[in-house]
Amino acid sequence: MSDLLDTIRDLAKPTDSKILMVVLDGVGGLPLETNGDTELAAATTPNLDALAAQSQLGQIELVGAGITPGSGPGHLSLFGYDPLKYIVGRGALSAVGIGVKLGAGDVAVRGNFATLGADRIVQDRRAGRPSDEKNAEIVTKLKAAIPDIDGTPVEIYTESEHRFVVVFRANGGSPLGANLSDVDPQATGVQPMTAQAHDDASQKTADLVNAFVQRAETALKDETQVNGVLFRGYSDVPHFPSFDAAYQLKAACIASYPMYKGLASLVGMDVLTVEGEEDALDGKVQALRDNWSKYDFFYFHVKKTDSTGEDGDFKAKVKKIELFDALLPQLLALNPDVIAIVGDHSTPSKLATHSWHPVPLLIRSNYGRKDLAQRYTEDEALKGSLGLRKGTDLMPLLMANALKLNKYGA
């Protein structure tokens, strides 16, 4: 079905102008008490305030009214892909999250290590949440025990704690289907389930999955806690138009965490190297500066605004916002033709998790109207000239403000 993305593709033209999309992960918040300040409102942000006074503000809803976006759908929406239409399965999301590329016909599966008792009864679906080191040790054992299954190459990757990823490679043979039932019973006190194919193309995948489960249990039989595997979420490579094809943009991703790099890579952005630990804001600015001349679109990701929200730590989230504010002048010094400040979803400390609330949006370009919003906060954004929009409206707005879109029709 046709969507706005198809129209944009027909109108997009390459130009020298540069777009900088800053994603403050989970930046939208809530007041702790009725009519109180959100994290953004409570933060002291002189640089953001000064930028807001010259910018257009509004709000975006990433998926739909009342829908709380996961990071995958939230980002896809920011990148212009309708997240109700472009689905990235859990397996593929995990795979891209650890930097594994999927080819046509391959299937990625998301796995949990589990503790099985007598008669294979699931006692703990997360095997006591092993350390990443223990996870890596188990993965090494499994790699040795299961290099392939009847000639189909099998790759096994550590994700974190109890989570791992298996990729079955089609290896030039028939494409593997991803339409089969879970092994994870999503309950304790019962046995793991046997995967059942839901179509012919997935029969071989089901056989592979069931064989993997059996061989893994044999390989792990001397382990006391991490002695079983559960699978949930199978995916083949998602098919959707690349960022480059959609927008004629040479695009770069500046992010630290695997998942965001994976998503950007999935839509065809170049993933730049960022020096430093964790959120590595200085390393990100350096990467941006070093590559400024080479790209015309930058996705710049800041993670800690979300993590602190997830921790339910209002003050810490305020601090992370202020930390970004201190960094902002370095971004502005590069003189992007268009800069956007936005989030992929809200993560109010009050809820300590993602939420459905719209995210404030700021766009500065040379082509804005007078705007009544004076700060980049949720309530000031209500006065902004951009209004409340779908997340997928963002890319067209940025493209337009960068004068990268031809007129539609004569």
Next chain:
Amino acid sequence: MSDLLDTIRDLAKPTDSKILMVVLDGVGGLPLETNGDTELAAATTPNLDALAAQSQLGQIELVGAGITPGSGPGHLSLFGYDPLKYIVGRGALSAVGIGVKLGAGDVAVRGNFATLGADRIVQDRRAGRPSDEKNAEIVTKLKAAIPDIDGTPVEIYTESEHRFVVVFRANGGSPLGANLSDVDPQATGVQPMTAQAHDDASQKTADLVNAFVQRAETALKDETQVNGVLFRGYSDVPHFPSFDAAYQLKAACIASYPMYKGLASLVGMDVLTVEGEEDALDGKVQALRDNWSKYDFFYFHVKKTDSTGEDGDFKAKVKKIELFDALLPQLLALNPDVIAIVGDHSTPSKLATHSWHPVPLLIRSNYGRKDLAQRYTEDEALKGSLGLRKGTDLMPLLMANALKLNKYGA
């Protein structure tokens, strides 16, 4: 095609939280003079004002820009069913409005009593708007004259004034089609039309309709005014997902008038008994209180805000709004986790009929942002944080605010 309802169905989870949706029928209004007050703005509403100060406000458009909703589409939209996709035909709406259930293969037809002159020329399409008593007397005559047509059971019901409903029962035989042309010429000075089937399945229905018209005219030949019947709007039973399946909500309807009870019943709500005459506000509050522990969603309908608007009586509508305001503390005393105040359409006294204007929306929950709107009025709603939304956004927003929706995607 997939719509938001499908997504919500996948995300909905049952919880203990309670949602109260108050529908003030036709509550949106217009000022009598440019820049004057609407009925809501003119009303003295201390309780609504206090609630608004702690709530999120916005506006909803029930069907689409410029579209004036009937009560059926208006309510379906509030309940989350896109009224351009989920169609309840006039016949079915009339049937549910008088409490008649339709089975698979049955067809309900909406009829008008008419006055026919010489050569069956329609003189009055409403037969001089007979009293309900006269209507019932005519229906009794018709029932005696037409208990069935060639073995197909025929049921005839009084609606009100000149309106009646006929249900043809498939009775275990082939389903009756509802795709046929009207008998009502929608003009005077011409004869009633002969119903024509538009598909094979509707041929039998057309034969039944045409036979009914003929036998009714024979049965009513001694009547001077009510001596003909016109049909317009045929419907089979509407198929759409039940409220329970869509939202995992145990839902109750508190309404007095048949049409609203019928609509609620159509989507699968339990219709609670309300004691009292007409709008019976006290009876409604009692029903709400008595059943508060038994349900997690309540649709609470107030009718008179619409009726007074329909009468073109600005002052009377203001009074009905104030009457609801006086009742509001009793609703709030039940401590709903989420309360919404909304309308199914606007009915400005100035127009004395439904109108296309958006309806103000108020939502109070523990998870709202600071909101600049201070009253539940049309112009204050413009300042609200919810913005201007489609009616079908309401249910997802209420579900989200009640923490009854899982995250979409990882």
